[in-house]
Amino acid sequence: MEKTLELYSDADMAELKKKLKTLKLVLLAIAAAGLAVCIALAALTNTANAARMELSAVAVSTVTGWVVIYFVLYGVTARRRELGHAEMLRRDERQRVAGRVTVTGEKLRIVRSIPVRRVTVETEEGAKSLLVIESRAEALSRAGAGAVWTANGYVAAYEAAK
Amino acid sequence: MRVLKNILRQLHTFVLWALASALLWSWIFTFVTDTSPDRKVTVYCYVDEIRDTELACALERTMPEGLKMIKVHSFRYVMFNIDSIENGDIFVVPASVIGEYDELFTDVNGQYGVKIYDAASHTGAAAEYLGYGDEDYYLFLGANSPHLEDGKALAVAMDILKN
Numbered sequence: 001m002e003k004t005l006e007l008y009s010d011a012d013m014a015e016l017k018k019k020l021k022t023l024k025l026v027l028l029a030i031a032a033a034g035l036a037v038c039i040a041l042a043a044l045t046n047t048a049n050a051a052r053m054e055l056s057a058v059a060v061s062t063v064t065g066w067v068v069i070y071f072v073l074y075g076v077t078a079r080r081r082e083l084g085h086a087e088m089l090r091r092d093e094r095q096r097v098a099g100r101v102t103v104t105g106e107k108l109r110i111v112r113s114i115p116v117r118r119v120t121v122e123t124e125e126g127a128k129s130l131l132v133i134e135s136r137a138e139a140l141s142r143a144g145a146g147a148v149w150t151a152n153g154y155v156a157a158y159e160a161a162k
Numbered sequence: 163m164r165v166l167k168n169i170l171r172q173l174h175t176f177v178l179w180a181l182a183s184a185l186l187w188s189w190i191f192t193f194v195t196d197t198s199p200d201r202k203v204t205v206y207c208y209v210d211e212i213r214d215t216e217l218a219c220a221l222e223r224t225m226p227e228g229l230k231m232i233k234v235h236s237f238r239y240v241m242f243n244i245d246s247i248e249n250g251d252i253f254v255v256p257a258s259v260i261g262e263y264d265e266l267f268t269d270v271n272g273q274y275g276v277k278i279y280d281a282a283s284h285t286g287a288a289a290e291y292l293g294y295g296d297e298d299y300y301l302f303l304g305a306n307s308p309h310l311e312d313g314k315a316l317a318v319a320m321d322i323l324k325n
Contacts, residue, residue, distance in 0.1 A: 038187065042194045047218045047231060054191040061183040066176055073175070074168050 004149065006157045007136045008086040016086060020079045027068050027076065034064025081114050085133055089156035094149045099123035101148055101158065103132065103141035119155055121148060130155055199249060199308050201230040203318045206247050208237045208255040211293025221321050226314045251307040251315040252322065254278055257298045267302035270319060275300035278323060288325040
């Protein structure tokens, strides 16, 4: 007998949201700390150390900004896109596609979207090409699923032997 | 490797941030390192070499009460904008340019220009801070200085002459 396993369970969704929130808070704390240091440098400035303090403030601001920018672009944005994708998989109408499921090695990066892998399902009508989010590709590959549920061409759930 | 690739992919963003950060804090520090004219005395020196920060620090050690800072600048600081030196409090200039800027000057204790450096003997005040040339230099108070009446410009001028 097979059971249907969601790519994103309730627990997974809660975890995603929690990680996203934590990352945002950490980045906010880093930005605030950087700003506090720069303000402190400005407050401690006098005639003798003005040039040095200004250089230090620029350095702290620049490096802090780089760290925040990097993790916003490649941390927050990536997690937000994954969360949006997961919500779409859980919300939108699904179709069942039965057949031998193979996760290929073909990786795709959709511009301004999630990284995905191509999945082929050998159905009675022929091979059907689908996509699965990269972070769930290995789990799907290991499951040896006999059928998948898809939403908008993406694998949303799969049926694995119990 | 992936981190490096990610950085290179958004290199323009990181470069733009560095530029913006430098501009922003330079602008902020122009306010941090300045104050209103009534709380500072500004000294302009017509010399090729100047240790402006060191001279300002030395003068701040004995500056009159009520002042927050002493600013020392080379004339090159305001090369393109004569208006910004009009309100200078103290001027140190070589004899050859006195005529060119004389509308900016006024007496020091009733004397028009105090000799601060003697070219013949190579001796003068504040010589460790000011790179004097091959002529005599004179110190003047600024004709438009806001510190003429309260005596603070004169007090700082006396400190320069003692250095």
